[in-house]
Amino acid sequence: MICEPNWNLLLAKANTTNETVLEAARAEIWQSWRRSCAENVDHPRAKELFDRHKLPGFHDPFAGGGALPLEAQRLGLESHATDLNPVAVLINKAMIEIPPKFAGQPPVNPVSRDEIARGGRWNGKGAQGLAEDVRHYGKWMRDEAEKRIGHLYPKIEITAEMAEERPDLKPLVGRHLTVVTWLWARTVKSPNPAFRDVDVPLVSSFILSPMADKEAFIESVVEGNSYRFVVKIGIPKDAEAAKNGTKLGRGSNFTCAMSGSPISGDYIKAEGQAGRMSARLLAIVAEGDRGRVYLSPTAEHEETACRAVPDWRPTGDAPPPHWRNMCALWPSGMG
Numbered sequence: 001m002i003c004e005p006n007w008n009l010l011l012a013k014a015n016t017t018n019e020t021v022l023e024a025a026r027a028e029i030w031q032s033w034r035r036s037c038a039e040n041v042d043h044p045r046a047k048e049l050f051d052r053h054k055l056p057g058f059h060d061p062f063a064g065g066g067a068l069p070l071e072a073q074r075l076g077l078e079s080h081a082t083d084l085n086p087v088a089v090l091i092n093k094a095m096i097e098i099p100p101k102f103a104g105q106p107p108v109n110p111v112s113r114d115e116i117a118r119g120g121r122w123n124g125k126g127a128q129g130l131a132e133d134v135r136h137y138g139k140w141m142r143d144e145a146e147k148r149i150g151h152l153y154p155k156i157e158i159t160a161e162m163a164e165e166r167p168d169l170k171p172l173v174g175r176h177l178t179v180v181t182w183l184w185a186r187t188v189k190s191p192n193p194a195f196r197d198v199d200v201p202l203v204s205s206f207i208l209s210p211m212a213d214k215e216a217f218i219e220s221v222v223e224g225n226s227y228r229f230v231v232k233i234g235i236p237k238d239a240e241a242a243k244n245g246t247k248l249g250r251g252s253n254f255t256c257a258m259s260g261s262p263i264s265g266d267y268i269k270a271e272g273q274a275g276r277m278s279a280r281l282l283a284i285v286a287e288g289d290r291g292r293v294y295l296s297p298t299a300e301h302e303e304t305a306c307r308a309v310p311d312w313r314p315t316g317d318a319p320p321p322h323w324r325n326m327c328a329l330w331p332s333g334m335g
């Protein structure tokens, strides 16, 4: 068995990138492996299993985010990672498979190449050249995406009017906050003949944040033949109703926000199949100075989203046929 080197040294946060400490740990692993080989010299498969010139490989069959294979690789072991989830596989490829292929190579992006040409040799170690390229082309992709589709993701201006009913917004008045999420509700035409032209929302909960001292929820305010959503801070008067949104018990039944009439799952399915489902903006979640800021939807943001018309659609199957079995196995939240 491999003996324990002084892991405390390695575990100290300051040492996680200290090459001297890592080198000492690598040497310790080799020493420990040679001891194991010596102890197992009589093993019937000693030549194959206890080769003192070749460290055993490391395999994490449930690698997830790849922390263990990455550390094993940093400690000099041949590292292998597998996972059922394609996202985990992608992360592990990016962490342990691709970087070693570019170890010691200079960056190839034009800016770095010009700099190298001016200053002579590239002195970067390990995957630093690849990291330069990832930063350069990552920024290019970000900037290009902003140019092409940035107008579809507007910031939200906090106005004095918004802060009138929301004292928590006062310090943010005049600021343009980055939106992190637009929360939408699917809608169907109300099954109640009195409101048959109204698209009513199917919402499984009106609670935005249940966190103590940061509670936020959505109120649906009915005005004549229409309704609007207002985001409120604090605990709702009828917490149970807010928790249930427009949902009616378990299953896929809802209630009409205008009339209280029940909306059955079968009705929703039929409306969907008839192409009569739509959507309404429920709330906007923006980045504040100290976490998320929940805001009422604005007409401008709702219209911006509705104006977005894709000029391209995937032509193949999505997901591709060979992924279908995998999708069925993906843990919830990953699909």
Ligand SMILES: C[S@@+](CC[C@H](N)C(=O)[O-])C[C@H]1O[C@@H](n2cnc3c(N)ncnc32)[C@H](O)[C@@H]1O
Pocket (backbone or CB within 6 Å): 060, 061, 062, 063, 064, 065, 066, 067, 068, 082, 083, 084, 085, 088
């Ligand atoms: C807790 S995470 C792994 C954490 C990781 N080993 C670490 O220490 O950081 C568990 C992983 O196992 C994967 N997994 C679950 N069942 C699996 C299976 N039958 N085959 C392969 N991977 C599986 C999941 O996709 C998930 O990424």
